[in-house]
Amino acid sequence: GAGVSQSPRYKVAKRGQDVALRCDPISGHVSLFWYQQALGQGPEFLTYFQNEAQLDKSGLPSDRFFAERPEGSVSTLKIQRTQQEDSAVYLCASSPALQIQAYGYTFGSGTRLTVV
Amino acid sequence: AQSVTQLGSHVSVSEGALVLLRCNYSSSVPPYLFWYVQYPNQGLQLLLKYTSAATLVKGINGFEAEFKKSETSFHLTKPSAHMSDAAEYFCAVSDLGANSKLTFGKGITLSVRP
Numbered sequence: 001g002a003g004v005s006q007s008p009r010y011k012v013a014k015r016g017q018d019v020a021l022r023c024d025p026i027s028g029h030v031s032l033f034w035y036q037q038a039l040g041q042g043p044e045f046l047t048y049f050q051n052e053a054q055l056d057k058s059g060l061p062s063d064r065f066f067a068e069r070p071e072g073s074v075s076t077l078k079i080q081r082t083q084q085e086d087s088a089v090y091l092c093a094s095s096p097a098l099q100i101q102a103y104g105y106t107f108g109s110g111t112r113l114t115v116v
Numbered sequence: 117a118q119s120v121t122q123l124g125s126h127v128s129v130s131e132g133a134l135v136l137l138r139c140n141y142s143s144s145v146p147p148y149l150f151w152y153v154q155y156p157n158q159g160l161q162l163l164l165k166y167t168s169a170a171t172l173v174k175g176i177n178g179f180e181a182e183f184k185k186s187e188t189s190f191h192l193t194k195p196s197a198h199m200s201d202a203a204e205y206f207c208a209v210s211d212l213g214a215n216s217k218l219t220f221g222k223g224i225t226l227s228v229r230p
Contacts (some may be wrong), residue, residue: 042220107159
């Protein structure tokens, strides 16, 4: 597609519910990142994929967070047993390069998760 | 560890006035620096980036930024603000590694008065 597509755009979950957030990167993009953006804050790194390999998951806040990219294209961020502090916008970004400095990367519009 | 400081959370200028958004970084290695803009309910859009070439970087929509190593700064400027510039602006830093994750500042909201 022309850009990074994320779905759903908005998600309301009851506390304790599991959620799955989807990211469709730009076709052919090797690198894929997930960021979490709390209200009034800058995005914070969650995890990074190079093709299907998850090379860095140091930013995942707890073992309730899990991400996958099984075929090296679409990625899913799953949050189990959601808590109120998980409420945030989850941003996905992709890049054609292994090193983003040459190209930067393209962000999706995000999924706004509200846990009630 | 790398970090970015954006002083102040809100800047207000009149239409046609100079825009100056400040960013200072902390990095133990030569950094790559970025400015992103975020419009309401949208993702982040790259304005410009510094990758160790020219220290004065020109970006989209008339914005530019100057890398000053001695001041560890990468301030964003635009000579004449337009109403459409009203948005949130984020400065970010990255290192040279293949896992080129970005570390963002907290962001600055720019308001433009008619």
